[in-house]
Amino acid sequence: MTENSTTASPDDVDTVACVGAGVIGGGWVAHFLAQGYRVVAWDPSPEAEQRLRELVRAAWPALEQLGLAPGAAITNLTVAPTLAEAVAEADFVQESAPERLELKQSLLAEIDAAAAPHVVISSSTSGYSMTEMQTRAEAPERLVVGHPFNPPYLVPLVEVVGGDATKEWAVQWASEFYRIAGKSVITMDRELPGFIANRIQEAAWREALHMVDKGEATPEQIDLAMTAGPGLRWAFFGPCLTFHLAGGEGGMAHMLDHFGPSLQAPWTRLESPELTEGLRDAMVAGTQEVAGERSNAELIEQRDRRLIAVMRALSEVDAQEAARSGSQQ
Numbered sequence: 001m002t003e004n005s006t007t008a009s010p011d012d013v014d015t016v017a018c019v020g021a022g023v024i025g026g027g028w029v030a031h032f033l034a035q036g037y038r039v040v041a042w043d044p045s046p047e048a049e050q051r052l053r054e055l056v057r058a059a060w061p062a063l064e065q066l067g068l069a070p071g072a073a074i075t076n077l078t079v080a081p082t083l084a085e086a087v088a089e090a091d092f093v094q095e096s097a098p099e100r101l102e103l104k105q106s107l108l109a110e111i112d113a114a115a116a117p118h119v120v121i122s123s124s125t126s127g128y129s130m131t132e133m134q135t136r137a138e139a140p141e142r143l144v145v146g147h148p149f150n151p152p153y154l155v156p157l158v159e160v161v162g163g164d165a166t167k168e169w170a171v172q173w174a175s176e177f178y179r180i181a182g183k184s185v186i187t188m189d190r191e192l193p194g195f196i197a198n199r200i201q202e203a204a205w206r207e208a209l210h211m212v213d214k215g216e217a218t219p220e221q222i223d224l225a226m227t228a229g230p231g232l233r234w235a236f237f238g239p240c241l242t243f244h245l246a247g248g249e250g251g252m253a254h255m256l257d258h259f260g261p262s263l264q265a266p267w268t269r270l271e272s273p274e275l276t277e278g279l280r281d282a283m284v285a286g287t288q289e290v291a292g293e294r295s296n297a298e299l300i301e302q303r304d305r306r307l308i309a310v311m312r313a314l315s316e317v318d319a320q321e322a323a324r325s326g327s328q329q
C-alpha cells in the first residue's frame, strides 16, 4: 500500500500535523490527541493558539467519557511557529484552512514542498475536488481529500477520495490510517461534487432554504421536523433501509412502485433557491430564535452530550444483539 520504504505504514504514525486550527482543524486536533498521537498544529491567526487550546480543553471531558487511547494527553499538542516546522516531522498532514480554492491550491503546494517525501497530505475541504486543488503541488500524487463531519472528535465519518493526479496508494494509505485512528471511512473511487454525505445533506438543506424563502416553514419547524422525525431513524438506518421498511412486506420494491409516481413531482421541481439577503436574514433570525439564550459554548456542550448519548445507546444495543446471537450459536 505504501509508495516506498520512506512512507510510514498507517499503523506506525506517531505525529500528525494539523494545518488550520478553526472549527474543523481544532476538532481534528482533539480527535488525534484522544487517539494517542502527537499533534503539531499551525494557524496564521494570532488568536488561533488560545482558541485551539480552549476548544481541546472543552472537548476533552467528552473524549475521556468515550475512552482515550493509551498515552493520549492534551500535553501531546505543540503549536508550531511556522508551517514548515509544523509539517517537517509529520507522518500525516490534515489541512483545514478556509474554503477558498486559490488559498487551498497555494497552501497545499506549500505543505507539499515542506513535508517529508511520500507523507500523505489530506484536505478537509467540504466541496472542492482534489483535481482542482492539487494543480500547484510538485508531488500531487500524495494529495487526497479526507472530508470530516463536525465535530470530527465525535462524528466518525470521513470521506476519502483522490484527484486525477493522486496515486491509488495514497487513497488507500489515508483510508487505512483514518480507520486505525478510529474513523468510519468511505473510500470513493471517483470525485463527486459534494462527495456522498454532503450531496444528501445539501438536498435537505436546499429544501429547508426554499421553505423559509417562501414563508412555508420556520427554522424552528424545520429543525423539529428532522430531530423528531427522520433524523432519529437516520442515526442507525440510512434513508434506503428506512424506506425499505416503509414498503411493508414488499420492501423497497413496493415502496418505489407505491410511492414512486407521487414522489417524482417533488424530485422534479427542486432547484437551488437564490441566496438573497432576505433569505439569509430570515435564516439567521429564525435560527437565532431556535438557539434562544444559549451561547455557542452551551450549544456545543449540549450537542456533544447528545451525540455521546446516541452513540452509547446504539453501541449498547449492538452489544446486546451480538451477545444474543452468540448465545444462539
Ligand SMILES: NC(=O)C1=CN([C@@H]2O[C@H](COP(=O)(O)OP(=O)(O)OC[C@H]3O[C@@H](n4cnc5c(N)ncnc54)[C@H](O)[C@@H]3O)[C@@H](O)[C@H]2O)C=CC1
Pocket (backbone or CB within 6 Å): 019, 020, 021, 022, 023, 024, 025, 042, 043, 044, 045, 048, 095, 096, 097, 098, 099, 103, 107, 124, 125, 126, 127, 147, 148, 149, 150
Ligand atoms: N465547519 C464545518 O462544518 C466543516 C468544514 N469543513 C472544511 O474544513 C475546512 C475549514 O473550515 P472551518 O474549520 O469551518 O473554518 P474556520 O474558519 O473555523 O477555520 C479556518 C482556520 O484556518 C485558518 N487559516 C486562515 N488562513 C490560513 C492559511 N493560509 N493556512 C492555514 N490556516 C489558515 C484561520 O485562522 C482559521 O483558524 C474548510 O475546507 C471546510 O470546507 C469540512 C467539514 C465540516
Ligand SMILES: C[N+](C)(C)CC(=O)CC(=O)[O-]
Pocket (backbone or CB within 6 Å): 126, 148, 149, 150, 198, 201
Ligand atoms: C456546512 N458544511 C457543508 C461545511 C458541512 C460539512 O461539510 C459536513 C458536516 O459537518 O455536516
